[in-house]
Amino acid sequence: MSKILVCYKWVLDEQDIRVNAADASLDSSRAKYKISDYDKNAIEEAVLLQEGQGATVDAVTFGGDAVKQSLKDLLSRGPDKVFYIADPSADKADGYVTAGVIAAAARKTGPYDLIICGEGSADSYNQQVAPRLAANLGLPSITYVQSLKLEGGRVVATRKLGDCTEVVTVEGPAVVSVVPEINKPRIPSLKQVLAAAKKPAEEIKIADLGLSPKQLTAKTVSLTVKGFVMNRKNILFKEPAQADNVAKLVAALAKEGVC
Amino acid sequence: MSADEKFDAIIIGAGPAGAACAYVLAREGKSVLMVERGVTAGSKNVTGGRLYTYAMEMVEPGLYKRAPLQRKVVREQIMMLGTKSAVTVDYADFEFGEDVPQSYTVLRAPFDEWFAAEAEAKGAMVATGILVDELLEENGKIVGIKAGEDEMYADVVIAADGVNSLIGQKTGLRSDITPHLVGVGVKEIIELPDDVIAARFNLSGDEGAARLALGCTEGTSGGMFFYTNKGSVSLGIVFNPEQAAKRGKKIQEILQDLKMHPAIAPLIEGGTTAEYGAHLVPEVGLSGMPKKLYRDGLVMVGDAAGFGINTGVIIRGIDLAIVSGLAAANAVIEADGAAAVGPLYEKQLEKLSLMPSMRLFAGWHNILEMPRMFSEYPALANDAMRFMFTVDGKVPARMDKAMLQIVRRHVTFGQLLADGWRGYRAL
Amino acid sequence: MPGILIFSENNAIALELVTAGLGLKATMNHSLCAVALSEPDAAALAAAGADKVFLLNGQDWPEGCAQPIAELAARELAAVILIGGTARGKDIAAKVACGLDAGLVTEAQTIEIAEDKLQTTRLKYGGLAVACEATGLPAVVTIAPRTFDKAVAGDGQGQVIALDAAAGDPRVKVSDLCPIERHGVDIASAARVVCVGRGLAKQEDLALAEDLAKALSAEIGCTRGIAEDYHWLPVERYIGISGQNIKSELYLSLGVSGQVQHVAGIRDAKVIVAVDTNEKAPIFAAADYGIVGDLYEVAPLITAALKK
Ligand SMILES: Cc1cc2nc3c(=O)[nH]c(=O)nc-3n(C[C@H](O)[C@H](O)[C@H](O)COP(=O)(O)OP(=O)(O)OC[C@H]3O[C@@H](n4cnc5c(N)ncnc54)[C@H](O)[C@@H]3O)c2cc1C
Ligand SMILES: Cc1cc2nc3c(=O)[nH]c(=O)nc-3n(C[C@H](O)[C@H](O)[C@H](O)COP(=O)(O)OP(=O)(O)OC[C@H]3O[C@@H](n4cnc5c(N)ncnc54)[C@H](O)[C@@H]3O)c2cc1C
Ligand SMILES: Nc1ncnc2c1ncn2[C@@H]1O[C@H](COP(=O)(O)O)[C@@H](O)[C@H]1O
Numbered sequence: 001m002s003k004i005l006v007c008y009k010w011v012l013d014e015q016d017i018r019v020n021a022a023d024a025s026l027d028s029s030r031a032k033y034k035i036s037d038y039d040k041n042a043i044e045e046a047v048l049l050q051e052g053q054g055a056t057v058d059a060v061t062f063g064g065d066a067v068k069q070s071l072k073d074l075l076s077r078g079p080d081k082v083f084y085i086a087d088p089s090a091d092k093a094d095g096y097v098t099a100g101v102i103a104a105a106a107r108k109t110g111p112y113d114l115i116i117c118g119e120g121s122a123d124s125y126n127q128q129v130a131p132r133l134a135a136n137l138g139l140p141s142i143t144y145v146q147s148l149k150l151e152g153g154r155v156v157a158t159r160k161l162g163d164c165t166e167v168v169t170v171e172g173p174a175v176v177s178v179v180p181e182i183n184k185p186r187i188p189s190l191k192q193v194l195a196a197a198k199k200p201a202e203e204i205k206i207a208d209l210g211l212s213p214k215q216l217t218a219k220t221v222s223l224t225v226k227g228f229v230m231n232r233k234n235i236l237f238k239e240p241a242q243a244d245n246v247a248k249l250v251a252a253l254a255k256e257g258v259c
Numbered sequence: 260m261s262a263d264e265k266f267d268a269i270i271i272g273a274g275p276a277g278a279a280c281a282y283v284l285a286r287e288g289k290s291v292l293m294v295e296r297g298v299t300a301g302s303k304n305v306t307g308g309r310l311y312t313y314a315m316e317m318v319e320p321g322l323y324k325r326a327p328l329q330r331k332v333v334r335e336q337i338m339m340l341g342t343k344s345a346v347t348v349d350y351a352d353f354e355f356g357e358d359v360p361q362s363y364t365v366l367r368a369p370f371d372e373w374f375a376a377e378a379e380a381k382g383a384m385v386a387t388g389i390l391v392d393e394l395l396e397e398n399g400k401i402v403g404i405k406a407g408e409d410e411m412y413a414d415v416v417i418a419a420d421g422v423n424s425l426i427g428q429k430t431g432l433r434s435d436i437t438p439h440l441v442g443v444g445v446k447e448i449i450e451l452p453d454d455v456i457a458a459r460f461n462l463s464g465d466e467g468a469a470r471l472a473l474g475c476t477e478g479t480s481g482g483m484f485f486y487t488n489k490g491s492v493s494l495g496i497v498f499n500p501e502q503a504a505k506r507g508k509k510i511q512e513i514l515q516d517l518k519m520h521p522a523i524a525p526l527i528e529g530g531t532t533a534e535y536g537a538h539l540v541p542e543v544g545l546s547g548m549p550k551k552l553y554r555d556g557l558v559m560v561g562d563a564a565g566f567g568i569n570t571g572v573i574i575r576g577i578d579l580a581i582v583s584g585l586a587a588a589n590a591v592i593e594a595d596g597a598a599a600v601g602p603l604y605e606k607q608l609e610k611l612s613l614m615p616s617m618r619l620f621a622g623w624h625n626i627l628e629m630p631r632m633f634s635e636y637p638a639l640a641n642d643a644m645r646f647m648f649t650v651d652g653k654v655p656a657r658m659d660k661a662m663l664q665i666v667r668r669h670v671t672f673g674q675l676l677a678d679g680w681r682g683y684r685a686l
Numbered sequence: 687m688p689g690i691l692i693f694s695e696n697n698a699i700a701l702e703l704v705t706a707g708l709g710l711k712a713t714m715n716h717s718l719c720a721v722a723l724s725e726p727d728a729a730a731l732a733a734a735g736a737d738k739v740f741l742l743n744g745q746d747w748p749e750g751c752a753q754p755i756a757e758l759a760a761r762e763l764a765a766v767i768l769i770g771g772t773a774r775g776k777d778i779a780a781k782v783a784c785g786l787d788a789g790l791v792t793e794a795q796t797i798e799i800a801e802d803k804l805q806t807t808r809l810k811y812g813g814l815a816v817a818c819e820a821t822g823l824p825a826v827v828t829i830a831p832r833t834f835d836k837a838v839a840g841d842g843q844g845q846v847i848a849l850d851a852a853a854g855d856p857r858v859k860v861s862d863l864c865p866i867e868r869h870g871v872d873i874a875s876a877a878r879v880v881c882v883g884r885g886l887a888k889q890e891d892l893a894l895a896e897d898l899a900k901a902l903s904a905e906i907g908c909t910r911g912i913a914e915d916y917h918w919l920p921v922e923r924y925i926g927i928s929g930q931n932i933k934s935e936l937y938l939s940l941g942v943s944g945q946v947q948h949v950a951g952i953r954d955a956k957v958i959v960a961v962d963t964n965e966k967a968p969i970f971a972a973a974d975y976g977i978v979g980d981l982y983e984v985a986p987l988i989t990a991a992l993k994k
Contacts, residue, residue, distance in 0.1 A: 014811040026815055123811055126792045131780035140858045143777045161773040167862040181914050190409040193386040219789025220821040227815050233974040245977045246987040252975055256957050258936040
C-alpha cells in the first residue's frame with residue numbers, strides 16, 4: 001500500500017490581523033489560527049488518493065506551540081496520523097529551515113511514495129518549501145499540480161504553468177505542490193470529527209532530528225513588517241435615490257478624467 | 260450501532276447552556292457529545308453582555324475565576340434619553356467586588372470557546388463546525404441526532420440550540436417563533452484604549468460599568484445597552500421587531516442614530532468598530548416559554564426553553580442558560596432511565612430557583628410592552644430636568660404647575676392611570 | 687564583492703531582470719552575468735547590458751536548468767541570483783537555492799545591498815503587510831513579471847559563452863505540453879477595468895457588467911471565486927495576489943467584498959470605485975468613490991448615465 005505524507009502549516013488568519021492606521025504596525029492579538037488555505041487542497045488530495053486506492057496518509061506540521069490546536073482539525077479531514085514539531089524557533093524559520101526540518105522528520109517517519117504540499121503558505125506564500133523539500137530528500141519535485149495520479153510506483157501529474165500545462169511522470173517517489181483548483185476540500189462530518197479524537201498525534205522534538213545549529217538558522221531574517229496602508233479618498237455617495245448617487249459618481253469620474 | 264455511536268447524552272449547541280450541561284455531565288463521568296454548528300464555540304453568538312457570576316458558582320465554586328471575563332461591574336447606570344439631552348443615574352457600589360462579584364462584562368467568542376474547552380478537558384467530546392439537522396425518533400422517543408449523513412445515539416438529547424431552536428420545533432414542543440415573542444438585538448464592539456474607557460466611565464483597574472438606556476428606540480419597545488470590556492465597549496439595542504417594522508426604520512439605522520446622540524457619541528469617539536452582530540432574544544419571559552420543556556429522551560435548556568428576563572434595566576439570559584444547563588445535567592445524573600429525566604429536570608428548575616424567578620418577573624413584559632415607556636416617559640424626565648435646571652433670569656413658573664404641564668405635554672392622565680395600573684398588576 | 691547572475695526561461699522577463707541587475711551592479715561593482723536558453727536570447731541579453739551570457743545547451747525542460755545554474759553560480763561566485771518569478775522560475779529558484787545552500791526570497795518588490803546582505807521587500811499575509819527582510823549572500827531572489835521595466839538593447843558588448851548542461855533527471859519524463867488559450871486582451875495592461883465579484887447571482891448577469899464595461903471602454907476582471915470556483919470567466923481574468931496585478935486608470939467593482947488578497951492586486955489603479963450592498967465591506971476602505979447599493983440597480987444606472 002502506498003504511503004503518503006501531506007505537509008500543512010498552521011497560520012494566523014489574516015482576516016483577523018488589524019493594521020494600526022497611525023504607525024502601520026500589525027495587531028494580531030485577536031487573530032486565530034487556521035490550516036493554511038491551500039494546504040486544505042493538499043490534505044484533500046492525499047485523502048482522495050487514500051480513498052481511491054487504499055493509501056495510508058500521514059500529515060506533518062512544523063510551528064510554534066500553537067500547532068497543537070491544529071491536530072483535531074487536521075485529523076478530522078481524513079489523514080490517519082499526524083506528526084507535529086512544536087518549537088518556538090518556528091517563528092523565525094524561513095523556507096530553508098522549514099524544508100530542512102520537514103525533510104528530517106520525513107526521513108524519520110518515512111519512506112513515502114508521495115509527499116504533497118500546498119502551492120504556498122497563506123501567510124508567507126514563499127512557494128519554496130515543496131521544491132526545497134524534494135531537493136533535500138533527493139527526490140524529483142512537481143510543482144503547481146492541477147491533477148494527480150499514483151500508478152503503481154509512478155507519480156503522474158499535470159502541472160499548470162502560466163501559459164501552458166504539461167504532464168510530468170516520475171518513476172518512484174516525488175514531492176508535489178498542488179494548486180487550489182485540483183479539488184474542493186470537504187467539510188468534515190460529525191463522524192470524522194469524532195474519529196479524529198481517536199487517531200494518533202505524535203510529537204517529534206526538534207532536538208531529535210539531528211540538525212546542526214546552522215541548519216536551524218534562517219538565511220532570511222525579518223527586519224520589519226508593516227501593514228499596507230491605502231490612502232484613498234473614501235467618498236461614499238449616500239443620497240436616498242441611487243440615480244443621484246450615480247450622477248455624482250459620473251461627475252466625479254469625469255473630473256478625474258477617467259470616463 | 261457500535262459503542263462509539265452511543266452516548267449518555269448528546270447536547271446540541273455549545274452556548275452557555277450547552278457548555279454548562281456538558282461540563283457537569285462530563286465531570287460526573289457521563290459520556291457526553293456536544294455538537295456546535297459554529298466553526299468554534301461562540302463564533303456565531305451575540306450577547307450584550309454581562310454575566311452574573313452566581314450561575315458559574317453554582318456549576319462549580321471558583322469556576323468563574325478561570326473564565327476569560329472582562330470587567331467586574333461596579334457601576335450600574337440608567338440613562339433616559341431626550342432628543343438632545345439625557346438623564347443619567349449612576350449607582351456605584353464598590354462592595355460588589357468583595358467576595359463573589361455580582362457580574363462581569365463578557366465577550367461571547369472567548370467565553371464560549373473557553374467554556375467548551377473546559378467541558379472537553381473534563382472528558383466531553385466537542386464537535387464544532389457541525390450542524391444538527393434532525394432528531395432520531397423511535398416509538399415516540401427521541402434516541403439520537405442526525406448531522407448530514409451521520410447518526411449518533413444517546414439516552415438523552417439536550418436541546419441547547421438557542422432562541423431560534425430548530426430542534427424545539429422539530430420535537431413539537433415549540434412553535435415557530437413569532438415576532439411578538441422575541442426581541443431583536445443588534446450590537447457593535449467598539450475598540451477603545453483602556454485608559455480612555457476608564458476616564459470616560461470613571462473606572463479604575465478592572466472595574467466596569469453597565470449602562471442601559473431608555474428613549475433611544477423612538478418609541479419602539481426596547482432599550483440600549485452599553486458595557487465596558489477590556490480594550491473595547493459593547494453597544495447595542497434590543498427592541499421589538501414588529502413595532503420597528505411598523506415605523507419603517509432599519510435596525511442599523513436605529514443603532515446609527517443612537518451612536519450619533521450627543522450623550523452617546525463622546526463615549527465612543529475615536530473608537531473603531533471591530534465586530535457587528537444581530538441576534539434574537541427571548542423577550543416575553545414566562546408567557547413566552549413552551550408549555551412543556553421535555554419529551555421522552557429530550558430536554559430543552561437556555562434560550563431554546565425561553566429562559567430570559569428583561570426588566571428594562573436588566574437583561575438576563577446567560578445566567579439562566581447556565582443554571583438550566585446545570586439543572587438538566589443534575590437530572591440526567593439523578594435519573595435511572597431516560598424517562599425519568601424530564602420530570603427531574605422540572606424539579607431541578609424549581610430547586611435551583613430558576614422557575615420561581617421566571618414567575619416573579621412574569622409580568623414585567625407587560626410594562627415593557629407599553630410604548631410610552633420608551634418615548635413619552637424618557638422625554639418627560641428630560642423636560643422635567645430641563646425645567647429644574649433652567650436659570651434664564653426670567654421669573655420661573657411655579658414648580659408644581661410646571662411639572663403638571665410637562666406631564667400633560669407627554670401623556671394624558673388616563674394614560675398615566677392605565678399605565679400605573681398595568682404596572683402594578685404586572686408586579 | 688562578487689557578482690550577479692540572472693535567469694528567466696522567458697526572455698522578456700530576463701530583460702526586466704537586466705534592469706534590476708544593472709541597479710544592483712551600480713552598488714556591487716561587479717559583473718552582471720546571465721543565463722539564456724537560445725542564441726537570439728543570449729544576444730539580446732548581451733546587447734541590453736549583461737557582461738557575460740552563458741548559453742545553456744541540451745536541456746529541453748527549463749526546470750532541468752536548476753542544477754547547471756547552481757553550479758555556474760557557485761563557479762562564478764555569484765552573490766545575488768535573480769530569477770524571473772514565473773511558475774517554472776519559482777521552482778528553479780528553490781532548487782538553485784538548495785544547490786547553493788542559500789536563502790531564497792520569493793517575489794521581491796525591491797532589492798538592494800545593505801551591510802553585505804541582500805535587503806528586500808515583499809508582501810505578506812495575502813498582501814496585508816509588507817515585510818522587509820535581509821538575506822545573507824549568496825542569495826536567490828525571484829521577481830514577478832513587470833516589476834521592472836525591460837532593459838533596452840544598447841551597444842552592450844557582453845560575451846556569449848556556450849555551456850553544455852548535464853543530462854536531466856532520468857526519473858522524470860515530461861510530455862503533453864499544451865498551451866493555455868487566452869481570450870481577449872491582457873487585463874494586467876487594460877486602461878480601465880470593471881470587476882465582478884460573487885455579488886453577481888448568476889452567469890447570465892455578466893451581461894450587466896459587460897454593458898457597463900462597454901460604456902466605459904473597459905475590460906472585465908473578476909475575483910478568484912468567479913474564475914476558479916464558478917468558472918464564469920477565464921482564470922487569467924482574476925485580480926489579486928495570486929492572480930493579476932492591474933495598473934489601470936480606473937477600477938470599478940460590482941459586488942466585490944474587497945478581501946486583502948484581492949485588494950493587493952488593485953493598489954496601483956489610479957481611481958478605485960466600489961458598488962456593494964454591504965456598507966461595511968472592506969472594499970469601501972480601499973476605494974476612492976463608493977455607492978452602497980444593489981449592483982442590479984446601480985450598474986444599469988451608471989451605464990445609462992455614461993451613455994448620455
Ligand atoms: C443583543 C443581546 C444582548 C444580550 N445581553 C445579555 C446580557 O447582557 N446578559 C445576559 O445574561 N444575557 C444577555 N442576552 C441573552 C443571552 O445572550 C442568551 O440568553 C444566551 O446566549 C442563551 O444561551 P444559550 O446557550 O441558551 O443559547 P446560545 O448562546 O444562543 O447558544 C446556542 C448555540 O447553539 C448552536 N446551535 C444552534 N442550532 C444548532 C444546530 N442545529 N446544531 C448545532 N448547533 C446549533 C448555536 O450556534 C449556538 O452556539 C442578550 C442577547 C442579545 C441578543
Ligand atoms: C491564499 C489566498 C489567496 C487568494 N488570492 C486571491 C486573489 O488573488 N484574488 C481574489 O480575488 N481572491 C483571492 N483570494 C480569495 C479572497 O480571500 C476572497 O475570498 C475573494 O476575493 C472574495 O471574492 P468576492 O469579493 O467575489 O466574494 P465575497 O467575499 O463573497 O463578496 C461578495 C460581495 O458582494 C456583495 N453583494 C452581494 N449581493 C450584492 C448585490 N446584489 N449588489 C451589490 N453587492 C452585492 C456582498 O455584500 C459582498 O461584499 C485568496 C484567498 C487566499 C486564502
Ligand atoms: N511550517 C510548515 N509545516 C508544514 N508544512 C509546511 C510548513 N511551511 C510550509 N509548508 C508546506 O509547504 C508549502 C509551501 O509553503 P511556502 O513555501 O511557505 O509557501 C505549504 O503549502 C505547506 O504544504
